[in-house]
Amino acid sequence: MRLSDAIEEFIKTMMEQEEAEIELKRNDLAQYFGCAPSQINYVLSTRFTPDHGYVTESRRGGGGCIRIIRIERESGEFLQFLLEERIGDAISPRAAQILCSKLAEQGAISQRTAQVMCAAMAPESFSVPIPEALKDRLRAKMLRNMLTTVARHRATSGEG
């Protein structure tokens, strides 16, 4: 298993046991895993971003530490946030995938629907000769359109 995955899992386990907020010492954690301290930053920046549903804070100097906070958001609220603020007019395949996973995790859409959405937005679906920037714009429009559909039917029918 990748080191990064192990560290991610370790942190998530800590957060389950304790609360939606933990503090840790970067150097201690690095020593525990026998890796460079900056590895911890890598894990945080690739797996504990706002898109993943987390925010982090830190303080340097003696007694300094890193705080990781899980954002508790209702799925409707999250959907609204995505449509109004997050998506914008361009999005990468990776970011789109992370957001879909999050929606599924929250129960806003089924695992299945998330996978279908990711498939639609995956790079392989875009193997035609147009600039990458245009692909990101197309993806944003598609995602927006799909999520609007989800939101519309969310009110009336149950989950999905």
Add this chain to the structure above:
Amino acid sequence: MRLSDAIEEFIKTMMEQEEAEIELKRNDLAQYFGCAPSQINYVLSTRFTPDHGYVTESRRGGGGCIRIIRIERESGEFLQFLLEERIGDAISPRAAQILCSKLAEQGAISQRTAQVMCAAMAPESFSVPIPEALKDRLRAKMLRNMLTTVARHRATSGEG
């Protein structure tokens, strides 16, 4: 016996013993057979396609690997029909929409999933300055990708 055939057989044997899904390291397999790593890609792209009843995924970078998944016979046939007879390499929004509706009627996918798929392929999702012909090609790629995803997960996840 040709190398490609040997590799194909090797992989299929692995899949019999284990489950309908295996992971392998491209470089390890290539080394085992004493061939170029890209030979593995050749085998995958000629013998483990959706038409043959398989889909593949991969991940690059440290700890990366290739995953090969066998799809069910039913899904395979269903897919083969759609992919070969119906979709082609370009499709209109209208035709795509009708196809999704039919799939939902037949219970192959949920109403919800059909709506999301239609939203992804709707004309509004394509309001960027590229030729219409290109849009139809993009739509076909997207649809193929979404359907292989559906077929792949038909086995594992219940509803759809």
Add this chain to the structure above:
DNA sequence: ATAATTTAATAGTCAAAGATGGTCAACTCG
């Protein structure tokens, strides 16, 4: 005592190196 300075303990950034897999065009062989 208080202020200023130094030291030690933290964390952050960034670029390079390492570890995978992908693509494609040229070459080979039946």
Add this chain to the structure above:
DNA sequence: CGAGTTGACCATCTTTGACTATTAAATTAT
């Protein structure tokens, strides 16, 4: 000619290390 094979080059993800920034504690100067 066509399926198979290879290798050069590319893309992506992970890991590390050197250098930087910040803060609390300890020390020194007034």
